Amino acid sequence: MKALKIQNVEKTFGSIKVLKGIDLEIEPGQFLILVGPSGCGKSTLLNMIAGLESVSNGNITIGDRDVTHLDPKDRDIAMVFQSYALYPNMTVKQNISFGLEINKTPKDELEATVAKVAKMLQIEPLLNRKPKQLSGGQRQRVAMGRALARDPSIYLFDEPLSNLDAKLRVEMRSEIKELHQRVGTTIVYVTHDQIEAMTLGDVIAVMKDGEIQQFGSPQDIYDNPKNQFVAGFMGSPS
Ligand code: ADP
Ligand code: MG
16 A cells, blocks of 8 residues: 555646646655755645645545545644744643644643653753744754654655754754654655755655656666756756
8 A cells, every 4th residue: 555646636726737747656654755946836736635725636545545635634644834833822842732632632642742752852851941932943843743743644844944044954854864764654845955855855756847757766866867857956967
């Protein structure tokens, strides 16, 4: 069974087709990168997987369930955005456990989950702080903690590091990679950054103008780019 299957998915805004028949499949535990220039349709595709945008045509399957027309809350996904979107009046601990409280998780289980996630992300000393008392990197860690606490079958990341400074971005990049290796979760990760794509991805889909130009391993795409766009964008030697 595939972790995620996208079949001939299209998106039309008004009269403009911004996604033109996307086909993608990933295995459980794979780290998929959607990379391409600004405006090529990465966020739209991710939002459709999340259920935040409707699908104009085609099908999306998560595990063995067709989720094409399901509510976001019924899709077993968790999303981490570029802006951290933490609740400003809640503590770090409350931010992490909020989704679980809504799901009526028993209190001891909730405490154990928060403790586990905090340890994983090394934010234990921050649990009683409010978001405004955190640095950008710490906030992004809390946002990831909130996603991890929900233990979904797929994590969706939309340029989660692009608001961070260069040094922190490199640091968080290796943290995300390490986390993926340790926890073994399925991730779909949007970025316009080629280096991020090459270092994080097990598989990469290079997009342009609402179409996938090439799908493959980082090595394969770098060594054997299918066309000039892919070569240029991914920085392959000519
Ligand atoms: P990316 O994330 O790759 O930068 P997006 O998925 O955000 O690209 O956008 C793809 C295209 O769809 C862009 O041309 C954008 O202007 C357009 N678009 C995105 N959202 C909407 C919307 N709600 N209404 C109309 N056009 C949109
Ligand atoms: Mg985007």
